[in-house]
Amino acid sequence: MKAYRISTEIPQDHELVLHLPDDIPAGQAEVLVLTGEGSERSDRESMKAFLDRLASPGRNTRSKKQIDDELLSERNSWD
Secondary structure, eight states: OOOOOOOOOOOTTOOOOOOOOTTSOSSOOOOOOOOSHHHHHHHHHHHHHHHHHHTOTTOOOOOHHHHHHHHHHHHHHTO
């Protein structure tokens, strides 16, 4: 699968016509539309919400040693 980047302007009627390079074969294709700031802002807000949840008080956190001990215990139970 190859990816092609083509910048274009979305018109008011939201109908998009793309003229693709000749080396793109005819047949099934998937079209991905990436928009400007709105999408980027959503990603940043989602990441901020995720990081805020990680740092939230009362979150059950374990030390590296506790995690290593739990992993070792789990691995030992496989035998």
